[in-house]
Amino acid sequence: MAVSVGEAVSTGPVRDHTPPARRFGGRGRSVLEVALLAVLAVVMLFPVLWMIETSIKENRDVYAIPAKFFDFKVTMDHFKDVFFASGGGRSALSVSFLNSVVVAGVSTVLATVLGVPAAWAYSRFAVKAKKDQLFFILSTRFMPPVVVVIPIFLMYRQVGLIDTKLGLILIYTAFNVPFTIWMMKGFVDEVPAEYEDAAMLDGYTRLQAFWRFTLPLLLPGIAATAVFALIFSWNEFVFAIFLTSSDTVRTAPPAIAGLIGGTTVDWGLVAAASVVFALPVLVFAYLVRKHLVAGVTLGAVRR
């Protein structure tokens, strides 16, 4: 479901680019730019719009030829099917959504709890071969996850972590910690170390000084970093489909993918499930959008 994040990211710049164009371009140029960007926006957003439309169409309208853009009957049945099984009770999809919340939430919290102190330590202390260590940490993110999925699968089978939420939480945490360390180090570098020095002279230990003075100043950075980690865990597909199989453990991305492939595909249900799946990430990204930009430009890139 990487599509939804792609949309979330691309809509921002499309809107943001128009004012600067007006500022330093002529009127003709700005019209051309707006037109081009509008075309781009339509192309980028069309899948999202189509997904939303499909989710509220009845199944026979979904398959209608020629396609019905506006004159269809609106129905919420698909959304009901996402959450409730046909015989009553919870649907398998709703269980997988809950799994996604647990797995993404816990792995994000773990990555933050591990990554923030590590970033603080790398920022504040003289560590032997600090640059090499940081590079090594970053290098674990160089390879695509699919490269390690087979070894991980074999290891997990040995230790009994196959088809468990704990297994997913651990691997997501492992993938998020390097990112958290790098992004948070940028934020910690921005907070003057003198706050902690002063607090230590005032009678606090180093850890207390960090907890009481530096940490509150880091909160916006932590929020931004956590949202990035959350989005990664939420969208992750490769590990989820390889390492889990049962409905009670599976997260939403493989569960939604699993809807496709029978003799008939209930596209309305797929679309509705995708909409529900995309919403939390969009909301989070919107809430911390300023910090996201700060995180990308200031935290992660500057040093």
Next chain:
Amino acid sequence: MAGIEVTALHKRYPDGTVAVDHVDLAIGDGELFVMLGPSGCGKTTTLRAIAGLERQTTGDIRIGDTLVNDLPPAERDIAMVFQFYALYPHLRTRDNLAFPLRAEGLPKPEVRERVDEAARLMRLGPLLDRRPHRLSGGEQQRVALARALVRRPRAFLMDEPLTNLDAELRADMRTEIKHLQGELGTTMVYVTHDQVEAMSLGHRIAILNKGRVEQIGTPLEVYDRPASLFCAAFIGSPPMNLIEVEVADGELRGKSGLVLTPPPNLPRDRSLVAGVRPEALEVTEPGAERSVPARVVSAEWLGDEIIYVVDHGDQRDVRVRMPPTVRFAADAPVGLRHTGGPPPVYDVSTEELVA
């Protein structure tokens, strides 16, 4: 109050850089001691080791009679003022001042009394209810000073406290700090890279370079007789003219023939350099008595004085400080002569003072 004694202090970082190289300092009780040096000379590391923010690799630090090597910063009974003021951003001035006292667990009435006293001393009355972001740089630094005062520590440590202020404010605060230190009589260790600050504040100055102490002395000693070529080039603006000299017929003579007053006990058979202050030279009419022929290369008109750059046939041009009434045009042929007493003389190879 207490003196501070630093013995063979050595600080080596994990990556192998030596920041402080066996430094010895004996700072007297009630003394305003300045550590001066270029960035990276180890002055701040030394200060942070005294504060306990940095653990030395080897060496001892005593504050008063207490060996503080293993004491955490808070138990060393010192207060520190930072270049970046480090006021807690979420606290009002009043609470920033009270903070260290509350951390010590003093009773409320005493906290209030001490805060009021420090606020009066630093004239912070109207600022007490503001947060740091609503204070100007100078105000923030006054609050930071007051914050150091309230604790009535045995010693103040100042880490370039005036560097972030503009020039005028810096001069005011300099006076204020000096006055305050005199009034309280508390030992103060003051780190700066600004020689004017060091000269005007310090009872004694330690000049550091590459982690070593080059010289310790009163401002006048340091100015008149720099202990090494590094100190000679570091102190004074413009710095000392370093003129290669040789001893001939009981005279000290530059390559251009410029005659300097010879100091006693000059060593023989060594290449020597004399350090001549710009004010110990004089630009004269050509052919004046004891002068060598020279040429004005350029002149800086500073209003209260003129700095002439003069070529006297040596490899290096010399700078001469003259009153603004003595005017020579650029490129004019002039004379150059030495007017001061015996200059300090250095050995070229060891770079140390020999006479």
